Amino acid sequence: MSDDQQSDDVPEAPDQHRPEGRPGDREGPEETDKKQDRQDKQDGERDDKENERALAAEQFKAYTRAPFAEEQGEDGPTDLASASRTRRATRTLFEAGRDLTSVDRSFFNSAHFGDIILGTDTRLHGPALRNGPVPADELRTLRRAHVVPDGYVQLRNALRARRLLVLGAAPGTGRTSTALALLAEVTADAPEATDSEAAAGSPVRRVDPDGGVRQLAGKLGDDDFPGRAGYLLELRLARPGALPPDELDLDELAAALARFEAFAVLVVTVGSAAGPLLAGRYGMLCPPAPTQELLTTRLREQLGERLESSPSAPSEDELLARAEELARSEEVVDAVGLKELRPAEAEFLASLLAGRLLGDLSQAALLTGCRRLAADQAQEWFAGVDRALVAPAERGAEDGERTPQRPSTAALFHPVAFRIALAVLGGASHSAVSSAAHLLTWELSVQCDPDHTPARPLFCDDPVADLALSRAELTDGEVEVAGAEVAARLIWYRGGALPSAVLAELWDRHFPVRAPVVRWLRLLADDQRPQVWVRAAVAAGELCVRDFDHGFAELVRPLAEGTAHRRLFAATMLDQAAGHASHRKAVRKLVEDWSRSGTWSLRSTAAAALGYGNCADSTGDALDALARIGVRDGGGQSLCAAAAFNVVRLLALPDSEQAVTVLGRMGDWIAHKREGYQTLGLAATVWLASTRVDKLLIDGPAPSLGARGDWPLALALAADRPELALSIADLMWTALNTARSKDVAMDALESMLRTAVRKDGTEWTRPGLAALLPALAAEETDRRRLDWLLRRMMNDPDDPFPDTLARSLWWLAVGRPSRSGQEERSHG
Numbered sequence: 001m002s003d004d005q006q007s008d009d010v011p012e013a014p015d016q017h018r019p020e021g022r023p024g025d026r027e028g029p030e031e032t033d034k035k036q037d038r039q040d041k042q043d044g045e046r047d048d049k050e051n052e053r054a055l056a057a058e059q060f061k062a063y064t065r066a067p068f069a070e071e072q073g074e075d076g077p078t079d080l081a082s083a084s085r086t087r088r089a090t091r092t093l094f095e096a097g098r099d100l101t102s103v104d105r106s107f108f109n110s111a112h113f114g115d116i117i118l119g120t121d122t123r124l125h126g127p128a129l130r131n132g133p134v135p136a137d138e139l140r141t142l143r144r145a146h147v148v149p150d151g152y153v154q155l156r157n158a159l160r161a162r163r164l165l166v167l168g169a170a171p172g173t174g175r176t177s178t179a180l181a182l183l184a185e186v187t188a189d190a191p192e193a194t195d196s197e198a199a200a201g202s203p204v205r206r207v208d209p210d211g212g213v214r215q216l217a218g219k220l221g222d223d224d225f226p227g228r229a230g231y232l233l234e235l236r237l238a239r240p241g242a243l244p245p246d247e248l249d250l251d252e253l254a255a256a257l258a259r260f261e262a263f264a265v266l267v268v269t270v271g272s273a274a275g276p277l278l279a280g281r282y283g284m285l286c287p288p289a290p291t292q293e294l295l296t297t298r299l300r301e302q303l304g305e306r307l308e309s310s311p312s313a314p315s316e317d318e319l320l321a322r323a324e325e326l327a328r329s330e331e332v333v334d335a336v337g338l339k340e341l342r343p344a345e346a347e348f349l350a351s352l353l354a355g356r357l358l359g360d361l362s363q364a365a366l367l368t369g370c371r372r373l374a375a376d377q378a379q380e381w382f383a384g385v386d387r388a389l390v391a392p393a394e395r396g397a398e399d400g401e402r403t404p405q406r407p408s409t410a411a412l413f414h415p416v417a418f419r420i421a422l423a424v425l426g427g428a429s430h431s432a433v434s435s436a437a438h439l440l441t442w443e444l445s446v447q448c449d450p451d452h453t454p455a456r457p458l459f460c461d462d463p464v465a466d467l468a469l470s471r472a473e474l475t476d477g478e479v480e481v482a483g484a485e486v487a488a489r490l491i492w493y494r495g496g497a498l499p500s501a502v503l504a505e506l507w508d509r510h511f512p513v514r515a516p517v518v519r520w521l522r523l524l525a526d527d528q529r530p531q532v533w534v535r536a537a538v539a540a541g542e543l544c545v546r547d548f549d550h551g552f553a554e555l556v557r558p559l560a561e562g563t564a565h566r567r568l569f570a571a572t573m574l575d576q577a578a579g580h581a582s583h584r585k586a587v588r589k590l591v592e593d594w595s596r597s598g599t600w601s602l603r604s605t606a607a608a609a610l611g612y613g614n615c616a617d618s619t620g621d622a623l624d625a626l627a628r629i630g631v632r633d634g635g636g637q638s639l640c641a642a643a644a645f646n647v648v649r650l651l652a653l654p655d656s657e658q659a660v661t662v663l664g665r666m667g668d669w670i671a672h673k674r675e676g677y678q679t680l681g682l683a684a685t686v687w688l689a690s691t692r693v694d695k696l697l698i699d700g701p702a703p704s705l706g707a708r709g710d711w712p713l714a715l716a717l718a719a720d721r722p723e724l725a726l727s728i729a730d731l732m733w734t735a736l737n738t739a740r741s742k743d744v745a746m747d748a749l750e751s752m753l754r755t756a757v758r759k760d761g762t763e764w765t766r767p768g769l770a771a772l773l774p775a776l777a778a779e780e781t782d783r784r785r786l787d788w789l790l791r792r793m794m795n796d797p798d799d800p801f802p803d804t805l806a807r808s809l810w811w812l813a814v815g816r817p818s819r820s821g822q823e824e825r826s827h828g
Helices: 029-062 080-094 136-145 152-162 175-188 195-199 209-219 247-259 275-279 291-308 316-327 330-336 343-357 363-382 409-425 430-448 463-470 498-509 511-525 530-546 548-560 564-578 581-595 600-610 619-634 637-651 656-670 675-690 713-720 722-736 742-753 766-776 780-794 803-814 822-827
Strands: 110-113 116-119 164-169 204-206 230-234 263-269 283-285 472-481 484-493
Touching: 029 675, 029 742, 080 530, 136 175, 136 291, 152 164, 152 175, 152 263, 152 283, 164 175, 164 247, 164 275, 175 204, 175 230, 175 263, 209 230, 209 247, 247 263, 263 275, 275 283, 291 316, 291 343, 316 330, 316 343, 330 363, 343 363, 363 409, 363 498, 409 430, 409 463, 409 484, 409 498, 409 511, 409 530, 430 463, 430 484, 430 511, 430 530, 463 472, 472 530, 498 511, 498 530, 511 530, 511 548, 511 564, 530 548, 530 564, 530 581, 548 564, 548 581, 548 600, 564 581, 564 600, 581 600, 581 619, 600 619, 600 637, 619 637, 619 656, 619 675, 637 656, 637 675, 637 713, 656 675, 656 722, 675 713, 675 722, 675 742, 713 722, 713 766, 722 742, 722 766, 742 766, 742 780, 766 780, 766 803, 780 803
Parallel strands: 164 263, 164 283, 204 230, 230 263
Antiparallel strands: 110 116, 472 484
């Protein structure tokens, strides 16, 4: 770039002057008028052509604008970079092994392996609550098998000090076993019982909670309620009309227990109803038992029982080591899909492992049984949730009138709504999941009880209870807000198998709940936050796999005819369904038909689906369909933009041959005789030059491209695959030399040049520019254009480009000559 020879503007071709007449020739007035008329006509034609070129250039700009921007003043374009990252994170929840179609409930209900009897459908339910003493053999088994949780000593000390303990935990976590262990221990340390107390049997007794805390306080000391005993009550606070005891009731019971040297543990389920109890002086949370120790104990029990009848079998320690190794294997861990096991689950898994080691189970049967753990947990969560709402109302005690005692629908449905929201939005912020859960709570309440407006107290949410009841955990992380990452508390299931299990249980076994869930998913489709709508679209696609006819009619088709955001949601659903071999053919046929549809919105949805790379039989078929969409009826600005953008998305997919095919087709379109194809090819070229890799909304680009997420795709491809640089340069050269596309192409080239280094001076896309610029500046006119562009960037009053960097890019494009050459002197 010579400072004294190059002008600030791109030199134009010299004007073609008309030859001058002979000296002395003169024109008459009539001839002069005709000449002026011809000149005026030529000027008018020139002005018309110039206006047409300006109009074409202005129209072309629309082909390079965000294809998923909302129409008619709606919200701005989707944050595709954030959506891409969210989609990649979400799909891992539904990969192979978490496939919703991989588990059939009827396949593995019970089995008998030697002396090991398994019953999976009833294993999570403990014995029915009984009045009277706990059998001595049950207490002996408990002492032998119980694994104390962390914090057990604090629980025991609190019970000894206060005589009364309110123990809160989620069902199935071993809370009853812990309560019995506590009572057995504290009563064993009590003074020797009297003859009447000894005659009453075991010192640990279960009490029917229907009697209530007040009745127990009044009956202590009677023959049926002897002193120096331990009493267990499992309060069922979710039952219709159930009222939790207040602090005065608990104080009265504690005083009575102290008088008779007795103890009591009230077991409650964490939640809003139990909140005041657990927050009081008697309340404590029951921590879960450690999973590994729990499993080891259960394995030792199972193997010990079997080895007693098989003297020739390997030693117990050897089998135990092999069982623990098998439990840690990748196949078993993935099939179980739970981070922590509850006592019944540990016992069931121990039975499976023992059966496998002793030859009673095949590996396939072992893995099938392991997958039942999450499925049975989901079944337990949803079984009979709203039974209380259809139960007959109780009659009044005096006048016989019916007194409805119904729980609040919102309070009843919130726990299940939270589990569903977590299955759909797992990995999102806790606030996003909670907000979605409240929306679903409303939909479930209205569906179940349409005559009453749902009402939910504003200050009764209990995040701790939500986590415990849903087997969830909070982690520190980040979410993207307006393109910037901010700290957030993220929430996940404690186990990758639970999201699929919850959705499968919901969709396959509870048909009436589909209607409110569909309405809820449509609401999430309108949410502009990628952490919400992308996760919801992936989950909705998985639900469609369970019943595609229903999912298509209720979700895919209605959303495909909606706003741009809803169309993108529908396209993501289709791609998710196409990821399943069972549905791939049907989805591809549907997208093919929509690409030919006379409905504009369906063609737009088909274009978005094709960009994912799964919704066509081959790359060629996808390009054919996108070309139909982009050029039909003149293409239309938004459809041409959508088709061009989705052509470029195909370039970043991992298939190495696919990029060659796509670039070749783009060149064919530009050379086509029809203007519509030319415009599509030129628009795709500009998208190629201006779009960052991380904004392509694809699952997983080629690994080398994924490491260059903030690079323009053209530069990332040129750096990763130098053999493509010439093809990319040819496409860009054509766009730069075509009247209607040259302005936006020049802007795209400027944007690429500005990414050479980062603001802190570190290298950014320079390797890609080194591969592309020499091919783009091979001719003198191309170099003059590049020189002009670099000077314009250097003289930009708002964002001046550094001189040294501009010169560096110039020599990167044209090659640095020897220092003794004349050109070196002229270019300084």
